[in-house]
Structures are given as C-alpha cells and as structure tokens.
Amino acid sequence: MARILTGITSNNIPHLGNVLGAMLPAIELSNKAENESLYFIADFHSLISLKDAEARKNSINAVAATWIALGFDTQKNILYRQSDVPQVTELTWYLNCFTPYPMLANAVSFKEKSDRLSDVNSGLFTYPVLMAADILMYDANFVPVGKDQLQHLEITRDIAERFNRQYGDTFVVPEAKIEESVMIVPGTDGQKMSKSYNNFINIFLPEKELEKVIKSIKTDSKGVEEPKDPDTCNVFNIYKLVADATQTDFLRTKYIEGGIGYGSAKLLLYSTLMLKFSKARETYNHLMANTQELDAILKQGAVKAAAIANPVLARVRHKLGYL
Numbered sequence: 505m506a507r508i509l510t511g512i513t514s515n516n517i518p519h520l521g522n523v524l525g526a527m528l529p530a531i532e533l534s535n536k537a538e539n540e541s542l543y544f545i546a547d548f549h550s551l552i553s554l555k556d557a558e559a560r561k562n563s564i565n566a567v568a569a570t571w572i573a574l575g576f577d578t579q580k581n582i583l584y585r586q587s588d589v590p591q592v593t594e595l596t597w598y599l600n601c602f603t604p605y606p607m608l609a610n611a612v613s614f615k616e617k618s619d620r621l622s623d624v625n626s627g628l629f630t631y632p633v634l635m636a637a638d639i640l641m642y643d644a645n646f647v648p649v650g651k652d653q654l655q656h657l658e659i660t661r662d663i664a665e666r667f668n669r670q671y672g673d674t675f676v677v678p679e680a681k682i683e684e685s686v687m688i689v690p691g692t693d694g695q696k697m698s699k700s701y702n703n704f705i706n707i708f709l710p711e712k713e714l715e716k717v718i719k720s721i722k723t724d725s726k727g728v729e730e731p732k733d734p735d736t737c738n739v740f741n742i743y744k745l746v747a748d749a750t751q752t753d754f755l756r757t758k759y760i761e762g763g764i765g766y767g768s769a770k771l772l773l774y775s776t777l778m779l780k781f782s783k784a785r786e787t788y789n790h791l792m793a794n795t796q797e798l799d800a801i802l803k804q805g806a807v808k809a810a811a812i813a814n815p816v817l818a819r820v821r822h823k824l825g826y827l
Contacts (some may be wrong), residue, residue, distance in 0.1 A: 508539050508681070509644035511546040511586065514563040515554040518570045519704035520777075521689035521697030524745055527574055529687075530648060534581050541581040542642055542809060543571060545802070548586045548593070548634060552627040565791075568798045570708070573787040578801055586638065588806035591813050595637040596630070598820055599663050602670075603633050607662065612655055636660035639678050641813045646681040654680055671823040675816075689745060692721045694738045705742075707781050708788045718774040719767075728765035739766060743773045746780050 510530055512518065518527060534541035545567045547560060554560055564585060571583055586592065608614060611632050617624050627634075639647055639660050649657050657680045664675040688696055691703025698704065705717055721738050734740040734756045744752045755772065758764040778785075791798050821827040 505538055505540050506645045507643060508533060508541045508646050508648065509543075509639055509642055509678075510541075510648050511544045511549070511638060512567050513549045514545050514547040514560055514567050515550040516563055516699050517566040517706055517708070519697060519699065519706050520742075521691070521704065523570070523574065523707065524689050525687045526648075526650075527570065531571075531574055531576050533648065533681075534576060542644070542812075543576065543581065543583050544638070544809070545583075545585050546638070549631065552625065552631060565795050565798055566708075568802055569788045569791040572791060572798075572801065573708075573784040575784075578805060582805045582808045583801060584805035584809045585802045588802060589641075589809050589813055591810065591817050592634070592637045592641050595641050595817055595820060596634045598824065599633050599636055599640070599667075600630060602667050603630075603636075603659075603663055607659060608632060611659065632656045632659045633663070636663050640664055640675045641816055642809065643676040643812065643816060644678045645676060647678050648681045651682065654682065674819050674823055687745065690738055690741050692717065692738065694722060694741075705777075707777055708785055711778070714777070715774050718770050718777070721770060721773075723766040726766075728768075729762050731762040732759040732764075732766075734759040737766075737769075739769045739773055743769070743776065746773075747776050751776070 508530075512522070512526075530541075530543065533539060534543070545564050547564055550560055550563070554563075568583065568585075572578065576583060608629055609618075613631050614624065614629050617628065635656050636659060639657075640663075647657055647660075657678065661677050664677045668674055668677070691697035691701055692705065693701065693703045695701050695703055705714075707714070709717065721742070723737060723739060724732075726732050737759065740755060740759060743755060747755070755764075755769065759769075818827060
C-alpha cells in the first residue's frame with residue numbers, strides 16, 4: 505500500500521481554484537484501494553503570515569469542512585490538524601541541524617522575499633524544514649505537489665538522504681507525484697484564481713453573495729446578438745471546468761452563433777455551480793455550524809496520525825542517542 509501525504513495551509517478558506525485544481529484530484533487519489541492518504545491542515549505553517557488567532561481557527565474549520573464536504577473518507581484515510589501532532593516540531597529541530605544554510609537561502613519561498621529581509625521571519629526561512637518534517641514523520645511514499653512546490657520536496661529528499669547516509673536507513677525518501685494536467689482555474693478577472701489577486705470564487709458563500717461574485721466576472725462589451733469568442737471569455741473558461749461536455753458544447757455554440765448575452769452566461773454558470781456543489785454546500789454549512797463535529801473528526805485523525813509518527817520519531821531519537 506502506498507502512503508500519500510498532502511497538506512493545505514490554514515490561512516484562507518479554500519476557493520474554486522483550490523477545489524478543482526487540488527482537492528478533488530487528491531480525494532480521487534485517496535479513494536483508490538491501494539492508497540492510504542494522510543491529509544492535514546497546516547496550521548503551524550499558517551503562523552508564518554497569519555497572526556490573527558480567530559481567523560486561523562475559522563480557516564482550520566473551513567479547510568476541514570471543505571475536505572469532508574467534497575467527499576474525503578475520514579474512516580479509510582486520515583484527516584488531522586498539524587498542531588494536534590506536535591511531535592512534528594521536535595522532528596523539525598532535528599532536521600534543522602542537518603540542513604545547510606545555503607539550501608534554505610536558495611529556497612524559492614525565501615528568495616522571493618529576500619530583498620525585503622525586514623519582512624522575513626525565521627519561520628519563513630525554515631519553512632522547507634517543517635515541510636520536510638511533515639512528510640518524513642509519516643513515512644510518506646508520495647507527495648502530490650505542484651511544480652511550484654517541487655523544490656521543497658527536493659529539499660525534503662536531500663535532508664532525508666543526508667541523514668540516512670550518516671545514520672543508516674531511518675527515513676523513507678518520498679517521491680513527488682506531479683499531475684502534469686493540473687487544472688488551472690481562471691479567476692473573475694481572467695488571471696489564475698488566487699486570494700492574492702482577490703479574483704476568487706468561494707463556492708460556499710450564501711446564494712445571493714455567490715451570485716454577486718459570479719456577476720462580477722469581467723467580460724468585454726459585446727451585445728447579446730453579437731458572436732463571441734468562448735476561448736477568450738472568462739465566464740466560459742470557468743463554466744467549461746464545472747459543466748459536462750453537452751452543456752459546454754451548447755454554450756460554445758451559442759457564443760459562436762450569437763444570441764446569448766454575458767448576463768445569461770453568468771446565470772448559467774451560477775446555476776451550474778449551485779447544482780454541482782449542492783450536497784457539498786449542505787454538508788459544509790452543517791459542519792461550520794457544528795464545529796464540535798469537526799473537532800472530533802480532527803482529533804480522531806490526530807490519534808491515527810500519531811500512531812504512525814511516534815515510531816518514526818523513536819527511530820530518529822535512537823539514532824541520535826536520545827533513547
């Protein structure tokens with residue numbers, strides 16, 4: 505059985521781009537009988553940039569509720585809060601002592617802000633080491649990553665191999681699982697959907713608020729009867745990611761022939777999102793209104809995760825002379 509591990513930072517509520525591009529593919533992967541999946545909410549990582557305690561709690565709940573609402577099986581697999589298995593911080597310290605400074609100085613997460621060192625805290629600098637501990641703590645075989653995170657997984661592999669060379673086989677050296685066809689979801693302005701660009705769609709918003717967001721999608725000024733290019737239309741490019749082939753072909757034909765306005769296309773997108781995610785919205789809203797249920801699920805997951813983590817940490821302690 506292959507062990508899959510992935511995490512989502514708890515500093516935002518997942519948006520449609522996260523759902524389509526990462527979470528649904530990860531759930532599909534977790535449903536395969538031959539895989540055991542550990543999916544965690546990276547609330548330690550969130551402290552690097554998010555200092556508001558209440559915002560963090562809300563995001564933790566929202567991320568957990570989203571995983572469950574989308575169909576992640578918490579009985580077959582493990583969903584847990586990173587901070588509920590604090591052993592990872594001990595392992596992070598051990599790994600820090602085997603991580604050369606230049607490796608971290610060359611990490612993209614640090615280099616992107618290295619020209620503004622006053623904005624850099626040591627958490628950001630050592631972020632790849634905590635990520636390595638997250639992975640190595642659970643003997644993960646595969647880690648689904650986007651190409652922007654591949655360097656950090658390579659750092660994890662380097663740290664594990666460095667340790668193994670010195671102390672003998674201790675860590676499973678994980679492999680990247682890169683999905684070449686990762687879905688790029690456009691935002692309301694046509695750029696890649698991102699919280700940073702404030703162009704995201706939160707599918708769990710109340711109906712009227714979600715409709716307002718959909719209506720804000722930028723389009724050109726072509727009239728109802730004018731032919732339109734579906735491939736350059738933000739509305740169509742989001743719609744084709746959530747509609748079936750028949751629906752997509754129908755709207756494409758209407759665009760090319762003319763006779764449909766952008767307002768009607770937006771309403772079509774809105775109704776499709778509401779239908780596609782109706783069950784998920786119901787589950788999400790229930791869990792967000794009953795966070796004690798979420799907490800119980802996460803704590804149960806943490807117990808399962810700790811049962812894997814503790815023997816790994818014991819191996820490390822033994823090799824280093826602490827046991």
